[in-house]
Amino acid sequence: MTKAILGIIGGSGVYDLPGIEDVRETRIDSPWGEPSDVLRMGRIGETEVAFLPRHGRGHRLSPSDINYRANIDVMKRAGVTDLISVSACGSFRQEYHPGFFVLVDQYVDRTHKRENSFFGKGCVAHVPMAHPVGPLLQKRIASAAEAEGIPFAVGGTLVCIEGPQFSTYAESITYKELGYDVIGMTAMPEAKLAREAEITYATIAMVTDYDCWHPEHDDVDVASVVAVAHQNATKVARLVARIARDFPAEHEPCPVRSDRALEGAIMTASSARDPELLKKLDAVAGRVLHPA
Numbered sequence: 498m499t500k501a502i503l504g505i506i507g508g509s510g511v512y513d514l515p516g517i518e519d520v521r522e523t524r525i526d527s528p529w530g531e532p533s534d535v536l537r538m539g540r541i542g543e544t545e546v547a548f549l550p551r552h553g554r555g556h557r558l559s560p561s562d563i564n565y566r567a568n569i570d571v572m573k574r575a576g577v578t579d580l581i582s583v584s585a586c587g588s589f590r591q592e593y594h595p596g597f598f599v600l601v602d603q604y605v606d607r608t609h610k611r612e613n614s615f616f617g618k619g620c621v622a623h624v625p626m627a628h629p630v631g632p633l634l635q636k637r638i639a640s641a642a643e644a645e646g647i648p649f650a651v652g653g654t655l656v657c658i659e660g661p662q663f664s665t666y667a668e669s670i671t672y673k674e675l676g677y678d679v680i681g682m683t684a685m686p687e688a689k690l691a692r693e694a695e696i697t698y699a700t701i702a703m704v705t706d707y708d709c710w711h712p713e714h715d716d717v718d719v720a721s722v723v724a725v726a727h728q729n730a731t732k733v734a735r736l737v738a739r740i741a742r743d744f745p746a747e748h749e750p751c752p753v754r755s756d757r758a759l760e761g762a763i764m765t766a767s768s769a770r771d772p773e774l775l776k777k778l779d780a781v782a783g784r785v786l787h788p789a
C-alpha cells in the first residue's frame with residue numbers, strides 16, 4: 498500500500514492555499530537545483546497535502562525560468578502520489594468563458610527552451626505519454642467541482658507555448674482551427690516530468706481570457722488575466738479543499754499506469770549507467786533503480 502499524498506502546484510494568482518491545517522514550510526533540497534519556493538506541507542481533513550506556487554511567491558519566475566525538474570523532484574521527495582496542477586489559461590471556445598474550469602486530458606508541447614526530462618546521457622528512458630492525465634484523479638476533481646457548483650468541462654487539449662509573450666493573432670486562430678481548447682505557458686514540461694517521476698497528474702485549467710482570436714473580446718493582457726485569476730483563486734481553494742476531504746487514504750492504482758510509468762522504460766544497460774546521474778535520480782526513479 499502507498500499512502501496518498503496530494504500535491505498542488507498553484508499558477509498565476511494562486512500563490513497560497515488557504516485551508517491547509519498544521520502548515521509547515523518545508524525546504525527540501527533537490528539535486529536538480531532550486532525549486533520555485535518552499536513547500537507548504539500540512540493536511541486538509543485527513544489528507545496530507547503539499548503546496549508549491551509555480552512562479553514563487555511574488556511571481557518571481559517566468560514560465561521559461563521555472564525549474565520544473567526541481568519542482569517535481571521535491572514533490573516526489575515529499576511523498577506526493579497525486580499532483581493537481583492549477584493554471585490560468587486562454588480559451589479557444591466561446592462557451593469556455595473567463596471563470597470556467599477545463600479539466601484537460603491532452604497537451605501539445607510548443608515549448609523549446611526548457612529541460613524536459615530527468616533522464617539523458619548515462620541513463621536513457623522513454624515513458625509513455627499517450628494519456629498524460631490520471632483519469633481517477635480527474636474524476637475526483639470533476640466530482641468536487643460539481644459539488645461546489647463550479648462550471649467546468651471534462652476533457653480538452655491545452656497547447657503550451659514558450660512565452661513569455663502572448664500569441665500573435667495568426668497563432669491564435671491557427672490553434673483554434675487545430676481544435677485546441679485552451680492555451681497556457683506552464684503545463685509542459687511539468688506533465689512530462691510528473692510522468693517520469695511516476696506521479697499521477699491532472700490539470701485544472703482556469704480560463705482567464707479569450708487569447709486574441711475573439712472579435713467581441715479584448716486581446717489578452719496581464720491585467721485581464723490577473724483580475725480573473727484572483728477571483729478564481731478562492732474557487733480553487735474551495736475545490737481543492739473538497740477534493741482533499743474526500744481523498745482516499747491509499748493511492749488508487751492509476752488505470753493509465755502513471756504510477757508505474759518507469760517499468761520497462763529505462764533503456765540503458767546497468768553496466769553503462771552514469772553513477773552521478775543515478776544519484777540525482779534517487780527520488781524520481783528510486784523505485785525501479787533500487788527495488789526493495
Ligand SMILES: CSC[C@H]1O[C@H](OP(=O)(O)O)[C@H](O)[C@@H]1O
Pocket residue numbers: 507508509510551552559560583584585586660681682683684719722723
Ligand atoms: C499572467 S498571464 C501568463 C501566465 O499565466 C499562466 O501561468 P500559470 O500557468 O502558472 O497559471 C501562463 O502559463 C503564464 O505563465
Ligand SMILES: Nc1ncnc2[nH]cnc12
Pocket residue numbers: 585586587588658663664680681682705706707708709717722
Ligand atoms: N492567452 C493566454 N496565453 C498563454 N498563457 C495564458 N495564461 C493565461 N492566459 C493565457
